[in-house]
Amino acid sequence: MIFLFFKRCLVVKIRIGTSKGLVTYENGIEMSCQYPGLNVTAFHNDFVAIAHKHWGAKLFRSGIPVSAPVFPQGSKTVSGQAANLRQIWHIKEGGEKYPNRLWIATEPGALFRSDDLGESWKIVEGLWNHPTRINGQHWFGAGKDLPFIHSIIVHPENNDCIYVSVSCAGIFKTMDSGLTWEIMNDGMRAEYLPNPKPVAGYDPHQVLMHPKHTNVLWQQNHCGVYRSTNGGAQWDELSKQYGFCIAIDDQEPDEAWIIPVENETSRIPTNRRLQVLRTRDSGISWEDTSNGLPKTPFYGIVLRNGLVKKGRFMAFGTTNGNVYCSDDKGKTWQCLTTNLTKVNYISF
Amino acid sequence: MIKVHFTSALSRFFPNLKTIEVDASTIPEVLESVEIQYPGMKSFLLDDSGNLRKHVNIFIGEEMGNLHSEITPGDDLFVFQALSGG
Numbered sequence: 413m414i415f416l417f418f419k420r421c422l423v424v425k426i427r428i429g430t431s432k433g434l435v436t437y438e439n440g441i442e443m444s445c446q447y448p449g450l451n452v453t454a455f456h457n458d459f460v461a462i463a464h465k466h467w468g469a470k471l472f473r474s475g476i477p478v479s480a481p482v483f484p485q486g487s488k489t490v491s492g493q494a495a496n497l498r499q500i501w502h503i504k505e506g507g508e509k510y511p512n513r514l515w516i517a518t519e520p521g522a523l524f525r526s527d528d529l530g531e532s533w534k535i536v537e538g539l540w541n542h543p544t545r546i547n548g549q550h551w552f553g554a555g556k557d558l559p560f561i562h563s564i565i566v567h568p569e570n571n572d573c574i575y576v577s578v579s580c581a582g583i584f585k586t587m588d589s590g591l592t593w594e595i596m597n598d599g600m601r602a603e604y605l606p607n608p609k610p611v612a613g614y615d616p617h618q619v620l621m622h623p624k625h626t627n628v629l630w631q632q633n634h635c636g637v638y639r640s641t642n643g644g645a646q647w648d649e650l651s652k653q654y655g656f657c658i659a660i661d662d663q664e665p666d667e668a669w670i671i672p673v674e675n676e677t678s679r680i681p682t683n684r685r686l687q688v689l690r691t692r693d694s695g696i697s698w699e700d701t702s703n704g705l706p707k708t709p710f711y712g713i714v715l716r717n718g719l720v721k722k723g724r725f726m727a728f729g730t731t732n733g734n735v736y737c738s739d740d741k742g743k744t745w746q747c748l749t750t751n752l753t754k755v756n757y758i759s760f
Numbered sequence: 761m762i763k764v765h766f767t768s769a770l771s772r773f774f775p776n777l778k779t780i781e782v783d784a785s786t787i788p789e790v791l792e793s794v795e796i797q798y799p800g801m802k803s804f805l806l807d808d809s810g811n812l813r814k815h816v817n818i819f820i821g822e823e824m825g826n827l828h829s830e831i832t833p834g835d836d837l838f839v840f841q842a843l844s845g846g
Contacts, residue, residue, distance in 0.1 A: 465815055466815040468803065483808040
């Protein structure tokens with residue numbers, strides 16, 4: 413059975429960024445481990461980001477160290493300290509209009525842009541100097557000392573339109589490649605604040621745009637699952653379920669998958685059961701699609717960027733180093749490995 | 761001349777790394793010369809603000825130093841990683 417499953421997945425390559433290297437599987441077999449022993453925090457094509465305890469956050473291209481973003485001299489974090497790059501969270505291409513452009517999202521929470529395929533980087537000042545970060549206390553860390561940006565969305569039809577997600581601050585959108593930014597937080601809750609409806613201070617754990625219905629965005633937020641049908645101008649709360657990751661179907665705009673986590677303090681699977689839930693009706697109902705996952709108590713969770721979907725193929729990796737795959741849109745799951753360390757990032 | 765020795769842990773990032781001699785009168789000058797020989801090395805040792813990274817140690821001879829430590833010609837300067845694994 414396992415053989416048949418992996419046979420069907422023959423063409424599928426899964427790249428898994430873990431706290432101890434970038435591991436590639438093909439047809440159910442580990443083909444390589446690049447950057448062994450290093451904490452791989454993000455990757456995109458041949459760019460790989462690591463966070464090293466001694467040498468700092470680093471960026472590599474095809475195994476060679478290349479320039480990572482640098483905070484300009486004098487830059488201050490929200491707590492007034494000198495801003496130094498701690499982690500690269502997300503690397504994204506600029507889209508068809510900008511073939512030489514790359515975006516990088518970091519901790520401390522900043523966005524950097526390169527227009528020469530990573531040869532040089534510039535901080536996006538329009539976001540770094542956004543009034544909600546500079547003037548108030550609307551940006552703060554969540555699970556990290558400092559706020560960080562973990563999701564970059566480049567609009568597929570208008571590559572000047574970018575969304576970023578900040579934990580904690582919320583969702584910001586630019587229509588001019590980063591010069592000016594609009595807050596897109598309406599409808600969300602921040603129940604951990606005295607005022608649960610601030611201008612900013614929200615915690616979108618992962619945000620995705622539907623590739624065809626681009627006005628449809630989904631997010632797994634600290635306070636629940638949200639969906640927008642107007643490009644993020646207004647968010648509807650679909651569920652109060654806590655979790656970090658979300659996947660959406662690339663055809664059906666009403667279909668999404670989440671992996672529940674009990675709550676912010678325990679950070680274990682709900683009821684200690686590794687479970688995938690799917691909605692096909694925009695969150696009106698959720699069905700359990702966990703066939704093939706462990707039925708015994710489970711303690712690892714799936715982080716943002718730990719779940720991926722492409723067509724009928726899905727995969728996710730857990731904080732305790734397990735990876736599960738599906739070739740039928742999550743109806744059934746197979747264990748790929750239980751031998752890795754914490755999975756930070758996964759991609760087909 | 762200052763002789764600069766590196767922890768072997770840096771060799772995975774700089775495969776041709778070896779002990780070098782540089783003409784410098786301050787440690788920042790040493791690091792500038794190191795950067796010329798091993799482009800990108802400075803970012804491994806200093807953070808974005810130009811401070812020595814928290815888990816990087818510099819020794820002059822057997823004495824632990826910092827970016828402001830004095831050096832004199834003939835000194836051996838060692839770039840080590842701090843022990844952080846227990």
